[in-house]
Amino acid sequence: MIWDEFLRHFRFCDEEDSGLSDEEQERKGPKNRPKHTRKQIHQAKKNFLEKFKTASYILCDSVALCLLFSIMERYNRQLLLPEIGEEGQARLKAARVLIVGVGGLGSPIALYLAGAGTGTIGLIDNDTVSENNLQRQVLYTEAEIGLPKAIQAQKRLEALNSNIRINAYPTRLTPDNAKEIIADYDIIVDGCDNFATRYLIDDTCAILNKVYVYGAIRAFEGQVSVFLYDKSGKRYRDLYPDEKEMLSMPHPPKGVMGVTPGLVGCAEANEVIKIICGYGDILAGKLWQINLKTMETYTILL
Numbered sequence: 349m350i351w352d353e354f355l356r357h358f359r360f361c362d363e364e365d366s367g368l369s370d371e372e373q374e375r376k377g378p379k380n381r382p383k384h385t386r387k388q389i390h391q392a393k394k395n396f397l398e399k400f401k402t403a404s405y406i407l408c409d410s411v412a413l414c415l416l417f418s419i420m421e422r423y424n425r426q427l428l429l430p431e432i433g434e435e436g437q438a439r440l441k442a443a444r445v446l447i448v449g450v451g452g453l454g455s456p457i458a459l460y461l462a463g464a465g466t467g468t469i470g471l472i473d474n475d476t477v478s479e480n481n482l483q484r485q486v487l488y489t490e491a492e493i494g495l496p497k498a499i500q501a502q503k504r505l506e507a508l509n510s511n512i513r514i515n516a517y518p519t520r521l522t523p524d525n526a527k528e529i530i531a532d533y534d535i536i537v538d539g540c541d542n543f544a545t546r547y548l549i550d551d552t553c554a555i556l557n558k559v560y561v562y563g564a565i566r567a568f569e570g571q572v573s574v575f576l577y578d579k580s581g582k583r584y585r586d587l588y589p590d591e592k593e594m595l596s597m598p599h600p601p602k603g604v605m606g607v608t609p610g611l612v613g614c615a616e617a618n619e620v621i622k623i624i625c626g627y628g629d630i631l632a633g634k635l636w637q638i639n640l641k642t643m644e645t646y647t648i649l650l
Contacts, residue, residue, distance in 0.1 A: 419511070422465070422509075422511075423437055423464075423465055426464065431625060431627040431628070432625055432627075435625075436624075436625035436626075436627075437465060439624050439625055439626070440464055440465045440466050440467065440621070440624055440625065441465060441466075441467040441512075442467055443466050443467055443468070443534060443535070443624045444467065444468040444470070444532065444533045444534045444535075445461055445466055445468070445469050445470070445533060445534065445535045445536075445537060445620060446469075446470035446471075446472065446529065446530060446532075446533035446535070446536050446537065447461075447469065447470065447471055447472070447537045447539050448472050448473075448521055448536060448537065448538060448539055448540050448545065448549060449472070449473055449538070449539035449540035449541065449545075450471045450472075450473040450485075450487065450497045450498060450501045450539060451473070451475070451481065451484075451485050451497070451539060451541065451609075452481075452484040452485050452539075452541075452565070452604070452606075452608075452609030452610075452613070453538070453539040453540075453541075453563050453565065453609045453612060453613040453616065454471070454473070454485075454487075454501075454537075454539030454613070455484075455485045455486045455487040455488075455501075455539075455609070455610075455613065456486065456609070456610050456613035456614050456617065457537055457539055457563075457613045457614075457616050457617045457620075458471065458487065458501060458505055458539075459486070459487065459505070459508065460614060460617040461617050461620060461621070462505040462508050462509045462512060462514070463508060463509065464617075464621055465509065465511070465512060466512060466620075466624070467512055467513065468512065468513045468514075468515065468533075469505065469512065469513070469514050469515070470514075470515040470516075470517065470529070470532070470533055471497075471498045471501050471502060471505075471514065471515065471516050471517065472498065472517040472519065472520075472521055472529060473496075473497045473498045473501075473517075473518070473520075473539075474498075474518060474519050474520040475496075475497050476494055476495060476496055476497060477492045477493050477494065477495055477496075477497055477500060478493060478494075479493055483606045484604065484605075484606035484607075484608075484609050484610065485497075486610070487500070487501045487504050487505075488500055488501075488504075496518040497518075498516040498517055498518040498519075499516050499518055501514075501516070502514045502515075502516040517529060521540075521545055521548060521549070522548075523548060526548055526549075526552040527552055527555070527556065530549075530552050530553065530556055530558060531556055533558065534558065534559065535558065535559045535560075535561060535620055535623060535624070536549055536552075536553055536558050536559070536560050536561070537561045537563075537616055537617075537620060538560070538561060538562045538563050538564070538616070539563070539613070539616075543588070543591075543594045543595055543597075544595060546562070546564075546584055547584065547585070547591050547594075549584070550575060550576075550583050550584035550585055551585075553575070553576050554576060554583060557576075558576065559574065559575075559576055559577055559623060560574070560575040560576050560583075560584065561573075561574050561575075561616050561619050561620055561623075562574070562575055562584060562587075562616075563612050563613065563615065563616040564612075565604060565608045565609050565612050566600050566601075566604065567601070567603055567604055567605070567608070568605055568608055568639060568640040568641045569608070569637070569638065569639050569640070570608055570609070570611065570612030570615075570637070570638050570640075571612070571635055571636060571637045571638075572612060572615045572616055572619065572631060572635075572636045573587065573631050573632075573634060573635045573636065573650070574619055574623070574630050574631045574632045574634075575587075575632075577623070577630055577632035577633075578632070581632050581633065582632070582633045582650045586650055587635065587650060605640065607640065608640055611638065611640065612638070615636065615638075619631055631647075633649060633650050634647050634648065634649055634650060635647070635648050635650055
């Protein structure tokens with residue numbers, strides 16, 4: 349009975365909802381017609397609620413109903429997408445993702461994965477916030493200068509989405525702790541800025557059968573790929589096989605536009621969500637590259 353009462357009083361909070369009936373919307377013509385009808389929006393919400401009716405942690409009381417209402421409203425826009433829907437949202441809730449490095453790349457990765465409802469997100473970074481980080485590391489504020497990035501990022505993400513779990517590791521990923529930390533996650537996302545850590549991630553993911561979403565930037569350029577997506581999947585070592593040569597290279601110039609890691613980090617987050625929800629063309633065995641000065645993109649086979 350309480351479910352019927354809840355559904356009957358469920359508000360339509362969508363911007364597509366004009367308050368008109370479907371017939372009235374139809375008469376407005378294709379130019380002004382909303383993308384989704386009231387009936388479609390209502391059915392999407394009802395289907396999602398039905399999915400969770402029998403879940404053991406959902407009790408038929410006002411607290412549970414408020415929680416469900418909050419879930420429906422928070423993720424409403426992506427629930428309407430057939431690629432996501434209630435099944436994709438449930439997969440996001442169950443997913444466990446580790447972000448290695450919470451700086452320029454890690455900031456947008458973490459924000460968008462948290463916003464999408466990724467159930468458990470790990471953040472590993474041993475650095476502290478500095479003033480010159482703020483130009484591109486959008487997780488942080490001036491008041492946090494000198495404080496540990498992993499801890500401050502955890503607080504920011506918990507404030508953004510209190511329905512997910514954030515694990516902070518204010519340390520560096522090393523050969524001593526890599527297996528223990530990475531073993532607890534399904535997907536490992538690259539937000540770091542050095543070759544040694546990337547080889548470590550690659551080797552550990554290969555041993556533990558974890559997916560590695562790679563991203564790197566320089567100045568106005570960036571690249572993204574997905575490694576170890578399946579048993580025959582390409583690895584970081586396939587892209588850069590000579591570890592000794594890579595580690596002996598001089599460190600690239602530090603100059604970078606703030607939007608470069610923002611765009612590339614979003615591309616990494618996009619790959620993570622595609623992998624979790626099971627849609628789209630994954631960048632496995634491919635390397636996507638972008639030049640922000642020309643806005644040219646290239647995708648090459650590895």
